[in-house]
Amino acid sequence: MEFDLIERIRRHTEVNRDDVVEGIGDDAAIVAVPSGRELAIAVDTLVEGVHFPAGTAPADIGWKALAVNLSDLAAMGATPAWALLALTTPDGDEAFFDGLARGFAELATPYRLALVGGDTTRGPLTVTVAVHGFTAPGEALLRSGARVGDVVMVTGTLGDAAAGLRCLAEPDASAYAALVERLNRPTPRVSAGQALRGIATACIDVSDGLVADLGHICAASGVGADIDAEMLPRSSALLTHFADADALDFALAGGDDYELCFTVPADRAGEVGATLARLGCGAARVGRIVEDAGVRVFDARGNLYEPARAGWNHFAA
């Protein structure tokens, strides 16, 4: 059974790459890293009822399982190459596998990412993906390089996914399709991450909420950060459907956005903003790196602001 299911997924996701020596079908895949390149590797699991609600479309599950992993590669500035997929499901419904494979392939194909191996087992619905990408030695974007005086920037808009999750509880979620789409089909900022190589001093993807994830950069770099609440980029969909205070809390502490949060020397912020605008996602200055440990948020009058939620804990939030 195992081989058949992975084979079914492979047919949807077929990509020919010279660096895949042996793909799906043996005990392990054999791949070749180009000379002069190092390998970035990451793994993330999505669990039904924790990372996506029961009833999520299979294609959305397949997309998101890959997206959260490509987002990790994006945060390193790496170029995606290969993935492994480990799928646990309570039943072997063909339509489910086809849908999941289709969603996975929709995102994988433009990156020429090859699915080279996998495992399918019976059990509660969870999807684990491991991704592999290339970086040049010394070029990977780490969390540890932020320096006092750097500007803190974020791509795209924040808070949409958390707002989309809230909207799913509404009687007619279709009115909030743009927000729900951001929850179910996050866009990993792969090209933005690549453009930040050699410029950003630190980078992370926003999976747990801006305050929590920027806190990881600060802890790894031995610095702190001050955020200006009114500078946070928020979508018109978010501001249309939610009161300003809710929209702010989603932007500060909502998870699942998969935007990049990064730091750059102050004199390069303008250049970075222009570059990422050309790549379609844009990047907004939201704060600055300071000496005092921790992340503080200030409102428009310069008063300390306490987000309602300290961090994203998925459905437990």
Added chain:
Amino acid sequence: MEFDLIERIRRHTEVNRDDVVEGIGDDAAIVAVPSGRELAIAVDTLVEGVHFPAGTAPADIGWKALAVNLSDLAAMGATPAWALLALTTPDGDEAFFDGLARGFAELATPYRLALVGGDTTRGPLTVTVAVHGFTAPGEALLRSGARVGDVVMVTGTLGDAAAGLRCLAEPDASAYAALVERLNRPTPRVSAGQALRGIATACIDVSDGLVADLGHICAASGVGADIDAEMLPRSSALLTHFADADALDFALAGGDDYELCFTVPADRAGEVGATLARLGCGAARVGRIVEDAGVRVFDARGNLYEPARAGWNHFAA
């Protein structure tokens, strides 16, 4: 929480390797494949109640989750290097994580395998490990190279793990400790796989049962195989506790043994047997590769024998 748990596991499993540029703690790990080496990568998931019974000791879960993956590298003849660990658990009990990390480390350390990344999520208990190992170009042991006239061999003994699973249902399982140990702490045949490079024409690990897994070699190679039932290597523990017919069925169709099944040209079988005896696991000739597709089993009188169970389907068996 995520980082703390993976950090806890890392402390148990710390291995210094020059080829780990960035280990646990960033969005992805950065590793370097030695020049002239290709990468073998595989992923396998264990689900509670499917691949191990509820109540299995955490250290045994940690060991087995790595063992089944190292067994995939062994079947390719690859040298283990790095692993990723994705753990989903219903609660965050420290003793559980320490136990799981200890079992994982007990197996990882002798191979100098480094845990370079991971993910912990809340949900039903499942453990997914992805492993990475090195092979030289053209040296990996594939399933597709078996030729008519080759001898079929297996390492170690077959059927113990399936017998051990049966014994768990007994009132006093301690009487069958040797068999239960084989179920909970399988030994991946890593050095045996490496020794077979350049000699074995095809190789697979026995996870689903000998007949099923040898069937994969036959299908990939476009050949068939005839097995002599009385040649199957069976442990004294198995033969002590089970009637001959049961022991035979366990050896033919029981899964979870993680021995290697491989094919070699007939004139090299003696040399291979001697080499693997020196490595401690030994290797027995159990049959031969023939033209007719499929796997047939013959009893001592040369009659076709039908195993009671067609293949291992974990607890559904």
